[in-house]
Amino acid sequence: MLRLTAAAGFGDRPALRDGAHSISYTSLPGLVESEARWLAASGGRRFALLADNGCPWALTDLALASRDLLHVPLPGYFTPGQMTHVLNDAGIDVVATDQPTTLQALNLGFAPSGVSPQTGLALWRRPAPVGSSPIPATTLKITYTSGSTAEPRGVCLSAGLIEAVAQSLADATAPLHLERHLCLLPLPTLLENVAGVYAALLTGATCEIPSLAETGMSYGGLQPGRLTAAITSREPSSLILVPELLRVLVHAAVMGWTPPASLRFIAVGGALVSPALLDQAERVGLPVFEGYGLSECGSVVCLNTPGNNRRGSVGRPLPHVQVRLDDQQQIIVRNAGMLGYLGDEQAQRGDEIATGDLGSIDADGFVAVQGRLKNLLITSLGRNIAPEWVERELQLEPEIAAALVVGEARPWLTALISSSAAGNSPARIDAAVARANCRLPDYAQVRSWALAGEPFTFANGALTANGRLRRAHVLRQYEQAIEQLYREATADQETVA
Secondary structure, eight states: OOOOSOOOSOTTSEEEEOSSOEEETTTHHHHHHHHHHHHHHTTOSEEEEEOOSSHHHHHHHHHHHHTTOEEEEOOTTSOHHHHHHHHHHTTOOEEEESOHHHHHHTOSSOEEEEEOTTTOOEEEEOSOOOSOOOOOTTEEEEEEEOSSSSSOEEEEEEHHHHHHHHHHHHHHHGGGOOOEEEOOSOTTSHHIIIIIIIHHHHHTOEEEOOOHHHHTOOTTOOOHHHHHHHHHHHOOSEEEEOHHHHHHHHHHHHTTOOOOTTOOEEEEOSSOOOHHHHHHHHHTTOOEEEEEEEGGGTEEEEEOBTTBOOTTSOOEEOTTOEEEEOTTOEEEEESOOOSEETTBTTTTOSSEEEEEEEEEEOTTOOEEEEEEGGGOEEOTTOOEEOHHHHHHHHHTSTTEEEEEEEOTTSSSEEEEEEEOTTOOSHHHHHHHHHHHHHTSOGGGOEEEEEEOSSOOOTTTTSBOTTSOBOHHHHHHHTHHHHHHHHHHHHHHHHHHO
16 A cells, blocks of 8 residues: 555645645545545446546545555557557556546447546446456556557556655655645656655645646647746746756746746656756756656656766665666666566566666766667677767757767768757758767767758657657658768768778
C-alpha cells in the first residue's frame, strides 16, 4: 500500500489545488478514503485513468494506491491504436474518465456505470476484457512507455519502489523548503506523478495542478504564452521540465518574460540537455538542475541539487539506489528495479537494471550520461561513437538548436541540424560545426550537414513525449537528404583525388 497522505502536521495548508478545487492536508485523507471505498465497490480489478490534469486525477490516483488497486495511467497523447493496445494488454475493466467520447470511440465495450461524488469523474466498465497479459502479483502501477514503437510497453512497478523514489526526492529537496510545485507535464507521465505529486505531498508542499489548457500544454501543441502566464500566476517554488520546455522558457525570458522570484528549483530530465541551454537558463535566472531516471527504475535515479551540483553531470544517485558501470560503460542501477514488462516478467528482473545508457562516474560520485547503447554508431573504420556525445558538442554552439548525427557503417559522420535564430545562414552554421569539431577527435568530427526542414518537436513526431529524439522516425523522413550528403562528399573526394 502506498502511504502518501498520512503525513501529519500540515493542517489546513492546501495539498492539491487546481482551477476549481482546493483540498487541504486536513481533508485529503478522508477524501482519499471515501474515493477508495467507492472505487472498490465498483467491483473493478484493473483500473485505467483517462483525465485532464487536476485534483480529480490526483485524488483518484491516491485512492487507487491506498487500496492496492491496480492503476494504469492513460496518456491523452496516445493514438487510438495505442490506447486500445494498453486497455487490452493490461486487461482494464474499469476506466475513470472525463473524456467519455474518446473512450466510446475505441469501441471496446465500455459502458457508463456511475459518477464519483468526490471527483466528478465518470466510471466506465466492460464485463470481459480480452487479450490481457499476466501481471506480477505486487504490481501497483503500470506505466506505458511511448518510444519509437507503435505499441507502448507496460512497465510494472511496486508500491515499495514508487514510495522509495518519492521519499528520496522529498529528502533531497527538503533543505529548499519548497512551498508550491506546479505540475506542467501530463500527470500520466511517471516523472510528474512521482517526482511532482508524490514528493510534494511528502514534504507538505502545495501541488498546483491546473488543466493542460491553462498551462498551454494541450496535446494539440504547446502554447508558450499560456505556459509562462501559468508560471507567473501560480508562483511556484519548483517545476519539472523536459528539455524542449526548458528551451521555450529560456526563449521567453530572452524575449522579456520575467520568471517569478518564487522559483527556486527546476528539475530537467527525460533526455540529454544541451550544455548551451543550461548556460542560457542560468543567464536568464532560471534555477535549473539536471537529473536522470527511467520508468524501469520507478522514475528518478540521479539528481543535482543546489547543495550538490556539478555541471555536465546528472547528479549523484538518490539514497535508495546504487549505480555502477559494466564493462561496456553501461549504467547499471541496483535496488530500484521494476517487476518486469507486462507479458514478459523475466525481462530485467532481479536486483539490477541495465539501463541501456552509456555513462561515466567521477571520483565524487557524480554520474554523466553520454548516450544510448543501442544508438552507438560503429563506423566503417571500426570506431564506436555515441551520437549524443557529438550532438551535445554541436548544440553548445548558439547557432544550432538541435542535431541528429548519422554514421553507422560510414567512414565519417554527417548531421541533420535544426538551426536557431542565430544560425540564419549556411556560413554561420558551417562556422558552428567547425568550432564543435575542434573539440572532437578526428574520427568523431562532422564532415557534412543538412538543415532539417522544420524543428524537432513532439507535434511533428520527431520527439517522444519526454523529449528524446525518435531517431528512426527522423532518419526515415530525411533518408534521401542523408544519402545525398554522402554522395556529394564522396564525389568531392574523388574529384580532389
